[in-house]
Amino acid sequence: MQPVAPRLATRTFDVEQVRSEFPVLSRRIHDLPLVYLDNAATTQKPLTVLERIDAYYRSENANVHRGVHTLSQEATEAYESVRPTMQAFLGAGSAQEIVFTKGTTDAINVVAGSMSRGYFRKGDEILLTGMEHHSNIVPWQLAAEATGAVVKVVPVDDRGQLDVEAYQALLGPKTRMVAIVHVSNTLGTINPIRQMIADAHSMGIPVLVDGAQAVAHGPVNVQDLDCDFYCMSAHKVFGPTGTGVLYGKAEWLNQLPPYQGGGDMISAVSFERTTYNEIPHKFEAGTPNIAGVIGMGAAIDYLSEFDIADVQRHEHQLVAHATGELEALGGIRLIGTADQKTAVVSFLLDGLHPYDVASVIDRFGVAVRSGHHCTQPLMDQYRIPGTLRASFALYNTLDEVDRLVDAVRRARKFLS
Numbered sequence: 001m002q003p004v005a006p007r008l009a010t011r012t013f014d015v016e017q018v019r020s021e022f023p024v025l026s027r028r029i030h031d032l033p034l035v036y037l038d039n040a041a042t043t044q045k046p047l048t049v050l051e052r053i054d055a056y057y058r059s060e061n062a063n064v065h066r067g068v069h070t071l072s073q074e075a076t077e078a079y080e081s082v083r084p085t086m087q088a089f090l091g092a093g094s095a096q097e098i099v100f101t102k103g104t105t106d107a108i109n110v111v112a113g114s115m116s117r118g119y120f121r122k123g124d125e126i127l128l129t130g131m132e133h134h135s136n137i138v139p140w141q142l143a144a145e146a147t148g149a150v151v152k153v154v155p156v157d158d159r160g161q162l163d164v165e166a167y168q169a170l171l172g173p174k175t176r177m178v179a180i181v182h183v184s185n186t187l188g189t190i191n192p193i194r195q196m197i198a199d200a201h202s203m204g205i206p207v208l209v210d211g212a213q214a215v216a217h218g219p220v221n222v223q224d225l226d227c228d229f230y231c232m233s234a235h236k237v238f239g240p241t242g243t244g245v246l247y248g249k250a251e252w253l254n255q256l257p258p259y260q261g262g263g264d265m266i267s268a269v270s271f272e273r274t275t276y277n278e279i280p281h282k283f284e285a286g287t288p289n290i291a292g293v294i295g296m297g298a299a300i301d302y303l304s305e306f307d308i309a310d311v312q313r314h315e316h317q318l319v320a321h322a323t324g325e326l327e328a329l330g331g332i333r334l335i336g337t338a339d340q341k342t343a344v345v346s347f348l349l350d351g352l353h354p355y356d357v358a359s360v361i362d363r364f365g366v367a368v369r370s371g372h373h374c375t376q377p378l379m380d381q382y383r384i385p386g387t388l389r390a391s392f393a394l395y396n397t398l399d400e401v402d403r404l405v406d407a408v409r410r411a412r413k414f415l416s
């Protein structure tokens, strides 16, 4: 298959215009306009995505890859057309390297599960970092349990940055796999993955990148990064839940055994011997989330209308404003102050539990996340039960940041 050229922006970034395209943003919560700052958990969906999914079910619904009838062929075409879309979005060399999955968690499980079947041996080391989401910890622990491999961890410093020297020292002849998060969902830290991938490759070690929090906030080019695997979820980038992508270099996808068996992933089946389909289908057993994949394509089409540098500038302003205003309140502990950060501000109020604060903030119509954010080892390191996390997307505004800060101020007054 052919390389696909990256898209060029077709519109100027205008936050009010953007907001008008996300119906849920006009909702009121407790009789106040919703301020949605839980985008790291999931993003809202623009009309184009909602309409595309609706149109699919209204007039195109059929199973893919299986029918000669027109509807099935149309559904297959719509579904398969998303592969080059995702190829261009991630900068992959070939659409064959785009495996549709249920999301990031599923994508990591595909690789870890597949590698458990013959790749890892007793004593092999799997290198993770201290800021991984549980999705990029537990699948490797399962793989280690099944094979006798061991999990090693790169330390994180107090500001939420990886200790890159420790990482380099941990890479060794026993290291068989590196799995690292591109952007931390709890800290917002952008990790220096390009260098880390080059370090691992200099010793012949493959690298998987968890890109769940990266793709909505900056350009990703897997060929430029030279990662072996890159995982993402559509719902973090304005698409539907239950859909995502595993990018894998063709040489890896060809080499690894299937993770699940079933329809579509086979070439021929008999009770004596089954042969497998070509990549990427070898990793896509069963009827996929067809509407979800089509919706993911619409979401990427939507995001690709913008110059991502405009989006980054806007989100950077939101983070800087939120950080400054929250610090100005006093009695706040920021968790995650790395030099390279994206659209997340995690914090605690002295003497108050994040759950209590989040519940009061909700009364003011402001949605933030509280808890461990599926990064319990990181919480243990900071010796905290969790944080409050405001996470931004392209449709958030400086006024919304002010509403957050005001709600935090009032919550503290109420709870103290």
Ligand SMILES: Cc1ncc(COP(=O)(O)O)c(C=O)c1O
Pocket (backbone or CB within 6 Å): 040, 041, 102, 103, 104, 105, 106, 133, 135, 136, 181, 183, 184, 185, 210, 212, 213, 233, 235
């Ligand atoms: C960094 C990171 N990795 C992985 C995941 C898992 O994504 P999903 O639940 O969409 O599979 C998340 C979700 O919050 C995340 O933030």
